[in-house]
Ligand SMILES: [Zn+2]
């Protein structure tokens with residue numbers, strides 16, 4: 001297993017910023033623990049690891065860097081719970097462990113050195129963990145897209161079964177539920193979209 005220092009540096013490169021924040025250091029610790037519990041020594045070269053992060057803050061970058069999982073390779077999943085937690089899934093063995101920050105862990109203060117503060121805390125003092133089962137559907141797994149559909153409303157391609165059926169039509173989620181964005185008419189004209 002790589003050294004803690006190595007992983008902290010890797011996480012710092014991904015996360016950016018001059019300061020090493022508490023969330024980053026704790027995220028590195030959480031990710032190392034998750035990998036260790038699954039018996040994965042070299043997560044960077046292990047292709048069957050998938051991680052579900054329950055936060056999109058600092059720790060998510062730490063988990064990505066340490067576990068070697070990225071959104072683009074479909075091995076990092078974001079579940080929007082707002083929790084300091086992640087579940088590590090080994091697709092080869094179907095074993096999975098969820099690791100989360102103990103509620104009684106004190107908050108780090110900005111004036112404290114993040115690496116220094118947590119050095120004195122064991123993994124057992126920082127985290128709880130539990131073995132779980134995660135059903136990873138085929139359409140969420142790494143590898144080639146399993147299905148392509150063209151939205152019957154906007155015409156855009158939708159991959160990996162993310163389309164929805166509405167009254168017998170296959171639609172993208174934006175057309176079915178309304179998009180997260182609001183189209184600005186004037187600028188769409190400039191882009192040449194009717
Ligand atoms: Zn941060």
Ligand SMILES: [Zn+2]
Nearest residue numbers: 151154172175
């Ligand atoms: Zn559409």
